[in-house]
Amino acid sequence: MTLTDINQISGEEGRFTVNLTKKARFIDMDKCTGCGDCAEVCPIGMVDEFNQGLNDRKATFKPYAQAFPGAYTISKLDTAPCTVTCPANVNACGYVSLISQGRFKEAMEVIMDVLPLPGTLSSL
């Protein structure tokens, strides 16, 4: 079982009970070929835990080159507080990250996806 933590093991030889937490991958393993295109365009940078934080990785990633299965996964801890408090649930983290990379058209698409009239929420 991949992306799974063991919480507790109880019982005795031949009759164990194991409590697991299976994390969501957010990518369909049956369809993912492991090409890595999603990581190339992913705007969210994160610390690479596999390399003890010595380098960065993208939120869409494969933990290490030889990982099996070869499907990618997405680090998604929770919904960002700014998205939760936004009346339209705009993915602020997403569009701000895209803007930081100069990907303005894609940033606008993130906003327009849920908020076709962005000026309606402006306080200016």
Ligand code: SF4
């Ligand atoms: S690695 Fe990413 S882009 Fe490639 S098939 Fe898997 S999910 Fe799709």
